Amino acid sequence: MTDRNIRLESADKRAVEDQEVEIVERKGIGHPDSICDGIAESVSRALSNLYLDRVGKVLHYNTDETQLVAGTAAPAFGGGEVIEPIYLLIVGRATKEYDGQKIPVDSTALRAAREYLNENIPGLDVGTDIVVDVKLGEGSGDLQDVFGEETQQVPMANDTSFGVGHAPLTETEQIVLEAEYALNGARYGDDHPELGQDIKLMGKREGDVIDVTVAAAMVDSHIDDIDDYIEAVDNVREFVTDLATEYTDREVNVEVNTADDYEEGSIYLTTTGTSAEQGDDGSVGRGNRANGLITPNRPMSMEATSGKNPVNHIGKIYNLLSTHIAETVVAEVDGIRDLQVRLLSQIGRPIDEPHVADAKVITEEGVTIADIEDEVIATIDRELANVTDITRRTIEGELTTF
Amino acid sequence: MTDRNIRLESADKRAVEDQEVEIVERKGIGHPDSICDGIAESVSRALSNLYLDRVGKVLHYNTDETQLVAGTAAPAFGGGEVIEPIYLLIVGRATKEYDGQKIPVDSTALRAAREYLNENIPGLDVGTDIVVDVKLGEGSGDLQDVFGEETQQVPMANDTSFGVGHAPLTETEQIVLEAEYALNGARYGDDHPELGQDIKLMGKREGDVIDVTVAAAMVDSHIDDIDDYIEAVDNVREFVTDLATEYTDREVNVEVNTADDYEEGSIYLTTTGTSAEQGDDGSVGRGNRANGLITPNRPMSMEATSGKNPVNHIGKIYNLLSTHIAETVVAEVDGIRDLQVRLLSQIGRPIDEPHVADAKVITEEGVTIADIEDEVIATIDRELANVTDITRRTIEGELTTF
Amino acid sequence: MTDRNIRLESADKRAVEDQEVEIVERKGIGHPDSICDGIAESVSRALSNLYLDRVGKVLHYNTDETQLVAGTAAPAFGGGEVIEPIYLLIVGRATKEYDGQKIPVDSTALRAAREYLNENIPGLDVGTDIVVDVKLGEGSGDLQDVFGEETQQVPMANDTSFGVGHAPLTETEQIVLEAEYALNGARYGDDHPELGQDIKLMGKREGDVIDVTVAAAMVDSHIDDIDDYIEAVDNVREFVTDLATEYTDREVNVEVNTADDYEEGSIYLTTTGTSAEQGDDGSVGRGNRANGLITPNRPMSMEATSGKNPVNHIGKIYNLLSTHIAETVVAEVDGIRDLQVRLLSQIGRPIDEPHVADAKVITEEGVTIADIEDEVIATIDRELANVTDITRRTIEGELTTF
């Protein structure tokens, strides 16, 4: 064992899966807040790689403040158009000069944003449907260069912050998360270009009944008339209903675009696949937490993970790491029904030695905490020791932040 | 009784006050995120009043997306200066024309922001130290005019959303909240112009020891040298230490500006009283929740309350209302150690009839839920019936949102 | 004859060709001011065509205020990079809604700008090297729809304005103009990718000696070392020297990039082919007049022609028309050494009936004004009658404005 301050105790409450009412939400990648998260994080990755490429280590930056101002659009069956473009401002701090060498952070940020949008929101014609601007200032001072090619030592915590992670996901959480992945991914999205990327799912479980409410932006150029639209909505409903059975035996009711009013012609039709085209602003850190979900039944961190520097921003690292630890423990240790891992940093101490690593567990029936304690603590200890893996995997794009 | 769906059940866990580890944070009014919250909400109030004044009812708007881009400054003992101004962009949606009448939403928003800054962050010379710009687009459609002089009926929920509130505050929560109020208020701030408005407090309780970490921006024009600075820091520490004894008998340790390094001349000195002058960006909804605190031990809503339309934005209303209900119940009903109230809306139903109002209570020793159930439910029912009071009080500035 | 108020008189001075000192300047298409002119005019054409396409007539707009804010770049032999992007703001007025139909003026303007840049300044990667933003407000009121498919009548002048044109060009003027066309065109540019589009030519004639000073931005990715650079400069000098002999028998001295200092390594090297990448801002109407030149020896109009509405902006129309008339008269009538045509509008009168059309002529030796008067006036009269041709040809991109 190590001398890391790791605590394991009983959660002293029911697992979320067993609570009477559960609420779960996910904003899909095309939601205005998620667009901001995605750009902030892709800009972050691009800057990390730029610094590694140019000076061999990651310098100080944070790009966690992208702001999206909605446009206006005139969607129409068969294909409408954007009238006023979306305006997106990339905000943050970055080191622009190092050792006499100028570093193109602004143009790198713009390029990363454009590539992210082209890949993830293909309905947006960057430069016409959306104007991307950038304001990256110099930071508040001391350069940070802790994560370099030669220097792999563990950085010091520069703030008092905490992260919190959970595992396993409840059935409702899995349905909400996996449905969005599938709808926006190869399984459904590739064959259904009429479905935009702006999909919002709200899961509500009362006892053993799960209601899934989907708001899904349809893309007008693939929808010729109201019948097409109704078919598109029906397809989403059927798909999500089917998919849910892979994760639960409970009763599942799926509703799609409930605010539609066919009589009044009020439907969720867009030109670009995102509501950012008309009236819905967005910004970073307002949507999904680091595990991809908004889970009011569980403690959450307010920290905006996307866009933060993965080398030295303790809030980002601990949110990603606590989630990773919880998932790892649950994968490796049998008998856990619900696990929460919370990491609290201490200024000036190496980040692999948190002030406290605080795990609350609910065991399966017939399992006691004593049965699993050693194994859990050893796993947490090991993953804390590998904290810089989080940084590396974030830079390489293996970890999602929203 | 009514037919509102109100549930009361045992929280089935320890009160936060009785948990082993508790973390509480508050970003003071001069923190960049709080500046954005404050401006967003003052703009919201100004627009509500503008609409009431011009057309007798509140029209559709949301101004919950203010973005602040930090400036650069050169603070110096005796008085430094801002080099590059802060840039603040007010973002949102607002109805600009009604019944053929043009409504000056942009200039009203700018005026509200300026007045808010002049009153709350006096060290910022608006127009020189900070540039305030505005981008208010038209909303996504249908006008909302539910809250008028003649029409006091209860509006319908337009979204599935929820709010959550708690009462009473723990000792640690009270200390963190009240200390910031006092430091930035008449009790301390008025006599200590050297203390800036950007104060961040982190309270951490482990068992019966409370650590309060304060980061307090000092104002250079009132600090002539390092001795002045040290005295200013000492004064804050003493004040918070004293104040804490009003709220707890536990051991309290207060640290102020722990990142200072006097040897290296690295201290928290500012020209304007806020770190927004140098390197710290901000945006709405990233800081304090509606009760003024960030409380990772408690369920929180991700909803940005500040800037939302108080007439019809169900997330804003339910967050403010659930907090208000929890406080009211605890004030009126004896025997409650911890109460959480959660309100879940249902699209298309009047907002005084939530899908479920879900209260979880931890009673004092010797009190059973049965003892208080009728009284608690009656109180919740009454306050739900008065839901439009929340709107009115928000417009009149009686309720804070951050 | 008609009753148009056309006057022909002797210029009562020497022809510019015969004056002792003559100065002529042209800013090439890659100069920051010309970039703004070019975008303003391409946006104007795009809007004209958009309106014709959507509503069958050109509506009110003016887009003559593009502002370019220079970036920063780090050019280097073999290929450098842009560090901070250029910022370009398209400013103007446009009708955004007509007869209940929304018209996508903003996205059309952005598209036109992008296409213009891609075609004319290929070294600029739009969206990375240059951010293009747009602010098109509503105009000051009354819609203008005078130029439609069915209504080909002549519009009324809406302002008191004037235009002035000259012909023929002097030798120096021809050299300056044609050299830039050739350098940036198929004749030279296509085979010399090392030559950027930002070429500025100043021609100065004293007596019979013509000095041509060329400032030519070289493109670093095509220049591997200082020898390459020197060769590129030499090639431009030789080309312009040769070209000049096609237009004059006078002595011509050509200097290229005279501010270079090879010893100090100070040369005119760019990454993108325009000085806008580093330090040179630009805006509309600050450079070439409607005939493509700046000619301080001749009366000029201050009017910014580029971006103005070609249907009803009398300043634009009269500047283009007076130039066209002068050129036509000189082409058709023998014996003219120098002709200046000035058109002065009168508010409320059809634009083909100017308050005065005022021609000042200098005849060739042996020719009197009486010899040519009838023919000149008839030609002017005919071209005034065809005034709407100017509008049509401008919309179709046949006429250049800068």
Place this chain on the structure above:
Amino acid sequence: MTDRNIRLESADKRAVEDQEVEIVERKGIGHPDSICDGIAESVSRALSNLYLDRVGKVLHYNTDETQLVAGTAAPAFGGGEVIEPIYLLIVGRATKEYDGQKIPVDSTALRAAREYLNENIPGLDVGTDIVVDVKLGEGSGDLQDVFGEETQQVPMANDTSFGVGHAPLTETEQIVLEAEYALNGARYGDDHPELGQDIKLMGKREGDVIDVTVAAAMVDSHIDDIDDYIEAVDNVREFVTDLATEYTDREVNVEVNTADDYEEGSIYLTTTGTSAEQGDDGSVGRGNRANGLITPNRPMSMEATSGKNPVNHIGKIYNLLSTHIAETVVAEVDGIRDLQVRLLSQIGRPIDEPHVADAKVITEEGVTIADIEDEVIATIDRELANVTDITRRTIEGELTTF
């Protein structure tokens, strides 16, 4: 005599005063283009003084690119309001750091703009009616510090440029210029708050008849009804008509706000006193030349004088100097009916030694060039020697640039 290359020759044409048709225009200080000129120049003065104050010499800057984007307003008898604010972007280059010292160029520019607006366009509430933003980049390189406290030597020309000045003003020019000064000054403006600062005067003389067309923005808070408006218009007409008699014996016809249509209620009423509030954009260098007028009968420079660095920008200096020289010569030497002075710089030579100083004179009847040649050349020579006076007087605000 000196060895400066000064030439005096006959203008070889009629004086403008004697030409058949003369056109003169002046955009008053409240015209959108003039607002930009005024701010650009006040920012320039502020930066010059800032540099002198901080480092004892003027560093490199140019702030000649202010762009104004018009707002929208709803003027009304008795007082209307601004709906969407004017947006004004100060653009340029400035040295932000010198010898390790950071220099607050951005906040200084914002302050200068605000003070200029408060003083000159009092109807604009800065921060509400107009948003002022700033983008000052670093320049293209080499610092310029030629004009310091100790070093008063004459700088070298850094560009090939020219300036042109004229004297005396014709009667029409005097009327147009002096009328605007008086209307916007103590003589009329102080007692007539109903008259806005946006006054445009067009003078047209045909033979001995002078038509003066005035477009004058009226301020709605001082105009209660149409009768008030008509009276305000009448007062301006009478005042200008009277004033004209001080400068001419010719017939003068004054028209004010000729585009008004009382029947249709179309009048020139504003809330702020400038058409920038509704639909009229503006930028630097598009309006008056350095002598305050637009004079198509005379050669003009395209150079934007306002905002340029008065120490080393040869275009600015030579435009101001040539005007000053022409005025001085005419004031000191009798017998001159019309004088044009043109200065052409030569790169790398001291600016008091122009490549050529080229004066074209038209003498009074009975005076020959020989009679005045020595005196004229001596005066030009003396004023060239005093070239740095132009810089000093510009910095001190004694010289106007538009």
